[in-house]
Amino acid sequence: LALAPVVSPPSSVDGFVKQFLTNLNFDQGVSLSESDANDQYLALAGTVRDYLMARWLEDQARQNEQQSKTVCYLSAEYLLGRQLDNNLLAARLTDIATDALAQCGIDINDLRELEVEPGLGNGGLGRLAACFIDSLATMSVPNIGYGIRYEYGIFRQTFVDGEQVEQPDAWLRMGSPWDFPHPEAAQTISFGGRTETYDDNGTERTRWIPDWSVLAVPYNMMVPGYHNGRVNTLRLWRAVATNAFDLRIFNSGDYEESVRAQTFAENISKVLYPEDSTPQGKELRLQQQYFFVSASIRDFIDTVLPADYDLTKLPDRVIFQLNDTHPVIGVPELMRVLIDEKGMEWDDAWAITQQCFAYTCHTLLPEALEVWPVDLLGRLLPRHLEIIYRINEEFLEEVRERFGDDMLRIRNMSIIGEHPYRSVRMAYLATVAGAKVNGVAELHSQLLRDKVLHDFAEMYPDKFTNVTNGITPRRFIRLANPSLAELITEALGAGWTIDLERLRGLEALAEDPEFRERFGAVKAANKRRLNEVLFQRDGVHVDETHMLDVMVKRLHEYKRQMLKVLHIVTLYDGIASGRVAAADVTPRTFIFGAKAAPGYAMAKRIIHLINAVGSVVNNDPRVEGRLKVIFPPNYNVTLAEKVIPAADLSEQISLAGKEASGTGNMKFALNGALTIGTDDGANVEIRQLVGDDNFFLFGMTEPEVEVLWAQGYTPADFYQAHAGLRGALDLISSGAFSEGDRSVFEPVVSNLLYDDRFMVLADYASYIAAQERVDAAYADQDAWTKSAILNVARSGFFSSDRSMRDYIDRIWHTPPVL
Numbered sequence: 175l176a177l178a179p180v181v182s183p184p185s186s187v188d189g190f191v192k193q194f195l196t197n198l199n200f201d202q203g204v205s206l207s208e209s210d211a212n213d214q215y216l217a218l219a220g221t222v223r224d225y226l227m228a229r230w231l232e233d234q235a236r237q238n239e240q241q242s243k244t245v246c247y248l249s250a251e252y253l254l255g256r257q258l259d260n261n262l263l264a265a266r267l268t269d270i271a272t273d274a275l276a277q278c279g280i281d282i283n284d285l286r287e288l289e290v291e292p293g294l295g296n297g298g299l300g301r302l303a304a305c306f307i308d309s310l311a312t313m314s315v316p317n318i319g320y321g322i323r324y325e326y327g328i329f330r331q332t333f334v335d336g337e338q339v340e341q342p343d344a345w346l347r348m349g350s351p352w353d354f355p356h357p358e359a360a361q362t363i364s365f366g367g368r369t370e371t372y373d374d375n376g377t378e379r380t381r382w383i384p385d386w387s388v389l390a391v392p393y394n395m396m397v398p399g400y401h402n403g404r405v406n407t408l409r410l411w412r413a414v415a416t417n418a419f420d421l422r423i424f425n426s427g428d429y430e431e432s433v434r435a436q437t438f439a440e441n442i443s444k445v446l447y448p449e450d451s452t453p454q455g456k457e458l459r460l461q462q463q464y465f466f467v468s469a470s471i472r473d474f475i476d477t478v479l480p481a482d483y484d485l486t487k488l489p490d491r492v493i494f495q496l497n498d499t500h501p502v503i504g505v506p507e508l509m510r511v512l513i514d515e516k517g518m519e520w521d522d523a524w525a526i527t528q529q530c531f532a533y534t535c536h537t538l539l540p541e542a543l544e545v546w547p548v549d550l551l552g553r554l555l556p557r558h559l560e561i562i563y564r565i566n567e568e569f570l571e572e573v574r575e576r577f578g579d580d581m582l583r584i585r586n587m588s589i590i591g592e593h594p595y596r597s598v599r600m601a602y603l604a605t606v607a608g609a610k611v612n613g614v615a616e617l618h619s620q621l622l623r624d625k626v627l628h629d630f631a632e633m634y635p636d637k638f639t640n641v642t643n644g645i646t647p648r649r650f651i652r653l654a655n656p657s658l659a660e661l662i663t664e665a666l667g668a669g670w671t672i673d674l675e676r677l678r679g680l681e682a683l684a685e686d687p688e689f690r691e692r693f694g695a696v697k698a699a700n701k702r703r704l705n706e707v708l709f710q711r712d713g714v715h716v717d718e719t720h721m722l723d724v725m726v727k728r729l730h731e732y733k734r735q736m737l738k739v740l741h742i743v744t745l746y747d748g749i750a751s752g753r754v755a756a757a758d759v760t761p762r763t764f765i766f767g768a769k770a771a772p773g774y775a776m777a778k779r780i781i782h783l784i785n786a787v788g789s790v791v792n793n794d795p796r797v798e799g800r801l802k803v804i805f806p807p808n809y810n811v812t813l814a815e816k817v818i819p820a821a822d823l824s825e826q827i828s829l830a831g832k833e834a835s836g837t838g839n840m841k842f843a844l845n846g847a848l849t850i851g852t853d854d855g856a857n858v859e860i861r862q863l864v865g866d867d868n869f870f871l872f873g874m875t876e877p878e879v880e881v882l883w884a885q886g887y888t889p890a891d892f893y894q895a896h897a898g899l900r901g902a903l904d905l906i907s908s909g910a911f912s913e914g915d916r917s918v919f920e921p922v923v924s925n926l927l928y929d930d931r932f933m934v935l936a937d938y939a940s941y942i943a944a945q946e947r948v949d950a951a952y953a954d955q956d957a958w959t960k961s962a963i964l965n966v967a968r969s970g971f972f973s974s975d976r977s978m979r980d981y982i983d984r985i986w987h988t989p990p991v992l
């Protein structure tokens with residue numbers, strides 16, 4: 175019996191009904207007639223999980239027996255989105271489940287809406303991780319996604335008088351049917367204490383005597399491949415106290431103290447840090463990073479490798495991909511395990527470590543590069559600091575050998591920074607330790623080589639490579655835009671879902687008026703769907719006759735939501751002042767989606783301004799039917815899936831040289847929106863592929879930005895020089911959007927006039943000119959639709975499957991296990 179294969183329930187409506195009722199009755203403990211929607215949803219999720227379980231167990235067995243090389247993706251964030259539909263799609267169960275539930279008198283749509291998306295990420299980096307693990311499963315590449323099972327994900331955003339107010343994201347409250355705990359595989363994670371050396375048969379060794387420890391309990395989520403019967407694992411760690419409850423203290427009556435250890439321990443995986451570019455350097459954040467990385471590395475060695483595996487061959491079995499600097503403490507951790515626990519010599523351990531790690535950098539903002547004060551790191555992880563010091567020592571020796579005693583270079587390249595305080599530069603540690611270092615778009619990777627990590631690229635030219643980001647077409651076309659998916663499948667067959675370059679086949683159809691007709695109808699239908707969703711969700715209407723001009727991404731000054739605001743105010747001012755006839759303005763609805771890090775004051779003010787401009791514009795009869803601003807709160811993956819398919823214009827307007835890649839830009843192009851954008855991040859590659867005629871380019875290039883910055887940038891000069899700009903800024907300063915109270919948005923305007931680090935004013939004129947080109951183009955709907963079809967046809971490159979192929983070829987060398 176032990177060898178009996180796990181049998182999936184029969185993939186039939188009857189089989190599904192049987193499994194569903196079994197789960198409802200025996201897992202949820204209710205009868206169908208007694209059950210409420212949440213019971214039914216949890217039973218449905220459990221049933222889908224049962225169908226995937228057999229595949230998962232088979233896969234694990236296959237990978238173990240084949241001793242295949244595994245990609246361990248170490249990420250502090252996974253922005254997964256809702257699971258139900260993706261799992262149904264992957265397992266070809268959508269129709270079966272829909273019919274089975276209908277047989278039980280249940281409308282699956284009602285249950286679908288109950289699912290709370292796991293918001294275990296902030297933005298681009300977290301969502302990219304989710305797209306990547308979907309692609310690896312679909313490509314049958316052995317992969318374990320390791321991360322943290324935060325009890326509270328990214329905050330829920332509400333607006334109070336137009337201002338962002340954060341609510342805790344209690345996503346687990348109604349149960350989490352998609353993951354299941356494995357306490358038997360818990361790892362003990364230690365902190366604090368000191369180190370001591372001891373003699374081990376003539377060899378001096380070091381051991382760490384920690385102060386305290388917590389348990390890391392893994393929760394597995396299944397990551398199903400699309401239509402290939404494969405299931406990989408997402409393994410998220412939860413912190414619990416080693417001794418949850420101190421009976422002695424309890425019996426002494428100090429009940430609170432008796433459970434303190436538990437609450438203290440649980441804090442580690444309590445909540446996601448809501449910053450997405452400015453590290454706060456908080457100790458708990460470092461605890462989180464070490465907690466999940468230590469658990470993951472030891473879990474892989476203990477549970478995936480055979481017990482007696484020869485660790486000198488570790489690079490044959492695993493590559494740990496570092497998703498930005500957040501998991502880099504994993505480098506000294508692997509060294510500690512190999513040397514202190516496995517008794518390996520330093521040089522052997524270092525040689526292995528350098529082959530087992532690779533580092534992806536996701537940013538260009540110097541302030542986003544994490545540095546940890548040596549005091550904090552030394553107190554929390556004394557042994558790791560020792561190891562980092564020795565890594566740095568040996569590295570600087572190598573620098574000296576290579577470049578001589580060049581003190582400036584040595585100080586610039588040292589993993590240990592001296593100013594403003596002695597700290598460990600995690601990006602440098604990752605670069606020195608990683609077998610490969612990559613950026614996430616061609617321009618980004620070039621800027622890493624030329625600027626951010628220039629000295630390292632000079633020393634290790636072969637280490638630096640690029641892998642342009644991608645998105646999964648399963649979620650962001652098949653699931654988010656079923657009517658477009660249907661149209662494409664009808665035209666090209668279904669193969670495009672796992673081979674997105676096949677979209678090229680649509681190029682010819684762009685010439686076909688009938689196909690254009692149908693493509694336009696899909697866009698119109700998605701606008702109507704968005705209208706229903708936003709009316710039900712927030713009580714606002716979307717006018718499907720309007721151009722939908724969409725800007726959805728985290729709120730950050732470098733992304734320049736303020737440039738979009740100035741465009742809206744310029745249009746509004748034109749009509750309101752009578753300078754422009756309303757009839758001459760293309761009817762537009764501006765849709766924003768954006769969360770600001772709670773501590774990012776300027777970002778929160780800009781959110782307030784967008785809502786304030788919106789309420790004035792939306793209630794001014796002079797622009798009624800011409801201009802409308804919609805800002806649904808709590809932008810997340812689920813809302814993105816409804817907004818992106820309805821968009822006509824995709825706003826990708828960051829200052830050139832600041833957005834590492836962007837991935838929203840790719841989702842919009844693949845859903846038939848045209849892009850207005852700068853030559854920044856992956857916009858450059860989108861424009862190169864879709865063609866200049868199908869992209870509204872504006873603004874300075876990165877070198878031009880550097881030149882203007884070097885020669886001294888005076889934003890007020892642009893204010894003086896441009897009447898439209900002056901009018902828009904003056905209108906905001908006048909209090910027109912704040913009931914006459916000039917003080918409310920004064921900081922936003924003066925920041926632009928006297929600082930403007932991201933050159934909003936410098937790019938304003940070019941942006942407005944580009945928007946006029948958009949208006950002209952949109953007037954010819956047929957030509958616009960043709961251009962939209964060409965955007966879809968030529969964007970197959972931006973599949974995360976292609977990104978995975980590039981990682982496999984250039985960094986991982988982990989062929990699919992078929």
Ligand SMILES: CCc1ccc([C@H](C)CC(=O)N[C@@H]2O[C@H](CO)[C@@H](O)[C@H](O)[C@H]2O)cc1
Nearest residue numbers: 298299450451453536614833834835836837
């Ligand atoms: C510690 C604070 C912190 C948290 C998150 C981050 C992330 C790296 C920020 C991020 O999400 N970067 C985005 O990553 C995307 C995926 O590669 C890119 O497409 C975006 O351009 C980049 O901003 C930096 C610093």
